[in-house]
Amino acid sequence: MAYAAYVFDAYGTLFDVHAAVRKHAEKIGPEADRFSTLWRAKQLEYSWVRALMNRYQDFWVLTEQALDTCFELIPSVDKSLRADLLDAYWKLDCYAEVPQVLTALKASGAKLAILSNGSPAMLEAAAKAAGITDLLDEIFSVDTLRTYKTDERVYEMATTHFRIYPEAVSFQSSNRWDIAGATAFGFRTVWMNRYNMPDEYPDLSPAAVLADLNGLTALV
Incomplete structure (x- = not known):
């Protein structure tokens, strides 16, 4: 898919x-x-x-x-x-694989976005420092809603903006609780388990688990 x-x-x-x-x-x-x-x-x-x-x-x-x-x-x-x-x-390093993976996904024709608890200014500064701003179609901040994940309205920002159903979205997070919320909303979820953490929400399982973003383009 x-x-x-x-x-x-x-x-x-x-x-x-x-x-x-x-x-x-x-x-x-x-x-x-x-x-x-x-x-x-x-x-x-x-x-x-x-x-x-x-x-x-x-x-x-x-x-x-x-x-x-x-x-x-x-x-x-x-x-x-x-x-x-x-x-x-304000200028956190991005992980080494991020630019290459985002570039490959962008070339596929898919929309790319950040959906984060961060404030708009924080997210814009981080994306700029990482040199990935031009690869992103949108940066969604919870500040618009004045609440935080895992409120389902946060995930709904992406589907509303892009006018697509949840199942048309692949959502990636390193936070298992975030993956649980996104799975409950209906996204295809991929857990970036960077630190080999245990699965705390077995009833809300991700579609895939990766050690980092490498391999994301191979998933279907």
């Missing part, structure tokens, strides 16, 4: 969420990996809690709040690094 659109989650799927901390790992010290993991976990936790409360704050605010919490929970990390870490988050 040829898919009319390939829609990608951004953070952890196209862009390496740990790149910001890795850039300053020497200054952070031995807690760098734990600090980065906690920053990401708190960032997501705050998005889910905000969605449940219906008290939206944009993803950049949550990213800042999550970082501040990390400094409190891991006090050995120098708080003076705050500005440098936030600046680095």
